[in-house]
Amino acid sequence: MTIAKPDFIEGIAKGMAVLESFDTERQRLNATQAAERAGLTRAAARRHLLTLAHLGYLDTDGSSFWMSPKVLRFSGSYLASSRLPRALQPTLNRLAALTQQSFSAVVLDGEEAVIIARSMSFDAPTRVLAYGLHLGARLPAHATSTGRMLLAAMxxxxxxxWLKGRTLARLTPHTVTQTSVLRQRLAQVRKDDHCIANEEHELGVQALAVPLRDMRGRTVAALNVVLSGAHRSDDALRRDVLPLLYDAAREVRALL
Structure with missing residues (x-):
């Protein structure tokens, strides 16, 4: 969304930039680190950190700052009020119960794929992934099945x-880090109408994603299954799992 310059409140933008400086790589920041990440002077970053701590969105020991549970108010409000997660959750639960596997619904936010709905089978072996698969988790779009599915729909x-001047981080030896190669992969995803990612986000993990389209044919999210343990061939994934995802996508289309 674009707004007129007089309507833009720079103080809010700077405060949000400081808040967004915290992520899975940096859970704790001092004023210097926050300034570097938010593109502010140290003095400005310090004032924003202190204000956010005063408001209860950050905790501090006097030198370092970290997010407090109060920031969950934003995600909680989104998950409670947004129609998309609520519409998809029953389908994710059904898929998990049927297959004993883990399913997610994901949207694209900038360079990251964000999990907005999540189901994990209680009978499946639990496995802690390095980047996490919890609600609200932000994953690198170029290295994930859902991220690529959503990029291919652009x-x-x-x-x-999106690709212009972008540096693609290498997460495993299998991660695509060249934009020219990624562009080719996205063209194939667009043609196939599904995406398989083999150990690009994390070693030992495979994922298969399909687009979630509304009744007008717009891709509004992506649905995927994440598999760890024994490696499955791409053909096996297409034969055994892909039809379930396509059926689920058709099932929820009228709800999106």
């Missing part, structure tokens, strides 16, 4: 802008 001009 208009060509928008995708070109």
């Amino acid at each position: 208009p060509s001009a928008e995708l070109a802008q």
